[in-house]
Amino acid sequence: METIHIYHTNDLHSHFEHWPKISRLIRDRVKFHQEHGEPVFVFDIGDHVDRWHPYTEGTMGKGNTKMLNETGYTAATIGNNEGITLSYEGLDSLYQKKTFDVIVANLYNKNGSRPEWAVPYKLYTTREGTRVAVIGLTAYFALFYKMLGWKISDPLKELKQQLAEISGKADIIVLLSHLGIHDDERIAETFPEIDVILGGHTHHILHDGKTINNTLLAAAGKYGNFAGHVILEIDQKQLISKKALLYPIGQISREPWEAEASAGLYDAGKSLLQEKVAELEGELTADYFQECDLPQLLCEALRDWCGAECAFLNAGLILGPLQGTVTKFDLLSICPHPINPCLVQLNGNELKEVLRMTLDEDLHHLQVMGLGFRGTVMGKFVYDNIEIVEDGLEFLVNGKPISGDRDYSVAIPDMYTFGRLFPEIIRTNDKKYFMPEFLRDVLAWKLNQL
Secondary structure, three states: OEEEEEEEEOOOOOOOOOHHHHHHHHHHHHHHHHHOOOOEEEEEOOOOOOOOOHHHHHHOOHHHHHHHHHHOOOEEOOOHHHHHOOOHHHHHHHOOOOOOEEEOOOEEEOOOOOOOOOEOEEEEEOOOOOEEEEEEEEOOOHHHHHHHOEEEOOHHHHHHHHHHHHOOOOOEEEEEEEOOHHHHHHHHHHOOOOOEEEEOOOOOEOOOOEEEOOEEEEEEOOOOOEEEEEEEEEEOOEEEEEEEEEEEHHHOOOOHHHHHHHHHHHHHHHHHOOOEEEEOOOOEOOOOOOOOHHHHHHHHHHHHHHOOOEEEEEHHHOOOOEOOEEEHHHHHHHOOOOOOEEEEEEEHHHHHHHHHHHOOHHHHOOEOOEOOEOOOEOOOEEEEOEEEEHHHOEEEEOOEEOOOOOEEEEEEEHHHHOOOOOHHHHHOOOEEEOOOOOHHHHHHHHHOOO
């Protein structure tokens, strides 16, 4: 008999307030299992990195890698935050000093080779000789990876190839899946040879796991609120039982030094981001629901950056004012979103319908989670080269009524192309994303012109 323990985290998104406790829990339990001769693995399922936090931004995620090293992770796969919120060079150097394996099967260089720092799968052998194969997959954002210089393959097709490659080589198969719950369920139904799927991306919580087709699904939510534990019972290399559970991190007592450690990461990041961006003579104001300077300035900058006829955005993207010496830390503080500029083509009727929607006060007060948004509410909309007349009965672009007979180039935050905010924008196929620049980079560019 052999008992294999697997600890897993996912979608931390640089919420380091729980990290000291998570790290302590994992290190203590790994030590306990090792002292009792039980094999133990520790996996992260991606989106550990999120550039809203000063420490992640200041180190371009390399600080996150250091944290995984210090905790003693066995392996990690990448999420979309590692994959498409960093430049090509940023991701390619993210794991330079890693002491764990990076497992991601469906990521390639644009020439078709695999990055040196990643493997599609890894075979681990326990002391008793049980062979554990671990495969990693990340979400299929093909266009964005291509724009950044990467090539990404269809995860399910890639999975099929990797399963064929390891056939006969493993007693246990574990999938690190940053694909989301729906793909995980589909994989469990399609590939019964997979014993365990450790999931992420959709921030789902499976307190006791979920079994489909004899495949155990496990996931630990988001932001470090939970850490997962999967227990596998092996008899002569045959898997005879498996179970999953979650540890609520908030219920674990905090050591006196841990709050200071979390605060120290913030301060370290702040120190790294003291580079001067601009010097302002007066204050540039910000407000979610009143006319003010910074949202309007960002809107103008967005139109210029994208070369568009007009632009609009929500004031809730700017979280505070600026004055005096502006640093990179200041820009991160007021605009922490990993949101890129985007240029879309809309015909006049589509544009008018979208603009009508932007006048809806319910939308202004909508609390948004996801889509790259790291603020609280949408806020009122601001416009550049767009006029609203007669309380929204008519709209002008460049001083002329919008015509349904022509198309308009419109600069927007890319978050409007996801989710369900603006169906007309989501439906259009004519979208151009500007990467890897974020909105705060566009704002920095504009401030330098003042």
